[in-house]
Amino acid sequence: MNWVEMDIYTTTEGIEAVTGSLLGMGINGFVIKDAKDFQDFLDDKDGNWDYIDDDLMGLKNCETTVTVYLPENAQGLENLEAMKLELKALKKRDVNNEFGRLEYELKNVKEEDWANNWKQYFKPLCVGEKLLIKPSWEKVAEGEKRKILEIDPASSFGTGQHNTTQLCLELVEKNLHEGDRILDLGCGSGILSIGALLLGAESATAVDVDENSVKIAKENAEKNHISAEKYTAYCGNIIDDKALVEQIGTGYDLLCANIVADVLIGMSGIFGGFIKDGGTLIVSGIIDQRKDEVLDRLKAEGFELIEIREKEDWVAASFRK
CATH class of the missing domain: 3.40.50.150 (Vaccinia Virus protein VP39)
Known part of the structure; x- marks a missing residue:
C-alpha cells in the first residue's frame, strides 16, 4: 500500500490539541517535531551523548510539526477531509492564537490528483438491509431491490466506506x-x-x-x-x-x-x-x-x-x- 505524508504545522502549545483531534479520529500513530522539546533534550545535563548530527541540530529552529501517514485510498482521503474540518474548528477555538497557523502540507502526492485517483476505490456498497450506496459513475445491476443512495463526496467526509x-x-x-x-x-x-x-x-x-x-x-x-x-x-x-x-x-x-x-x-x-x-x-x-x-x-x-x-x-x- 502507498502512503501519503501529512505535515500539520502548529506550536508547542498546539501539540496537545492537534494530537487529541487525531486520536479522536482513530489515528494513533504520528511523529512530532518541536524545537522546545529538542532544546530541553540539549539542556539535559544527564544526557549520554557527545555528538549530534548536523541534520538533527536543525530541529533547534524547526516549526512545530505533527506528521501523520494516511493510506493512499478512499479511507485515507476521508481522514484527510475530516482532519481539514478539525483544523478549521481548532482555528475557531484558538482565540488567543496559541496554536500557530494550523495549516497542512501533503507529500508524495498532489491533493488534487489524490482526490481524483481515489475514485477507483469507491465501489457500490450494501449497508444494513435496505440501502445500496454508489457514486454517480458506477452502475448497479438491473432489478436491484435495495434503495439506491447516490453520493459524490467531492471534498467532504462521507462515502459510506468508513x-x-x-x-x-x-x-x-x-x-x-x-x-x-x-x-x-x-x-x-x-x-x-x-x-x-x-x-x-x-x-x-x-x-x-x-x-x-x-x-x-x-x-x-x-x-x-x-x-x-x-x-x-x-x-x-x-x-x-x-x-x-x-x-x-x-x-x-x-x-x-x-x-x-x-x-x-x-x-x-x-x-x-x-x-x-x-x-x-x-x-x-x-x-x-x-x-x-x-x-x-x-x-x-x-x-x-x-x-x-x-x-x-x-x-x-x-x-x-
Whole structure:
C-alpha cells in the first residue's frame, strides 16, 4: 500500500490539541517535531551523548510539526477531509492564537490528483438491509431491490466506506419510522440524512461547520431526487451560535451525529433541546478507547442507552430521550 505524508504545522502549545483531534479520529500513530522539546533534550545535563548530527541540530529552529501517514485510498482521503474540518474548528477555538497557523502540507502526492485517483476505490456498497450506496459513475445491476443512495463526496467526509458511517446508517435504518423528522449534525456529504429520507423520513435538516460540506450535501440531496422543501442545510456551529440553534428548531424524531468524541461531548448538553420526548439520538465517530467517556456523558444528560454497535475500533450507539 502507498502512503501519503501529512505535515500539520502548529506550536508547542498546539501539540496537545492537534494530537487529541487525531486520536479522536482513530489515528494513533504520528511523529512530532518541536524545537522546545529538542532544546530541553540539549539542556539535559544527564544526557549520554557527545555528538549530534548536523541534520538533527536543525530541529533547534524547526516549526512545530505533527506528521501523520494516511493510506493512499478512499479511507485515507476521508481522514484527510475530516482532519481539514478539525483544523478549521481548532482555528475557531484558538482565540488567543496559541496554536500557530494550523495549516497542512501533503507529500508524495498532489491533493488534487489524490482526490481524483481515489475514485477507483469507491465501489457500490450494501449497508444494513435496505440501502445500496454508489457514486454517480458506477452502475448497479438491473432489478436491484435495495434503495439506491447516490453520493459524490467531492471534498467532504462521507462515502459510506468508513466504519463510522456504516454503523450510523445501520442504526438509522433500525430506529427510523415512516414520516420522521431528521436532524443530521456534522452532515459532511449528507449521506446520513439523505439515507434517512430514502428510508421513509418526511424531512431532514443538515448542519455542518464547513460551508463546502453544506453545498455538497445539498447537491447530493438533489442527485437523489429530494426536493428543497424536504431537505434544509445550514452552515454554522451549534455550540456557540444561539441564533442557529433557534433556526434549526426542535421536535425532531431522530438526531444523528457522526463526529469525533470531543465534539460529541461538547454538544451533549444541546442534543436534548432538538429532540422530542421519546425521540432517538444516534451517535457515531467514537474511537473505542473513548466509548465509556462519551456514553457516560450522554447518560448523564438524561438519555437512555438503547444499543451499542462496534466495528473494528469504532463505536456507534442509539439512545432514547
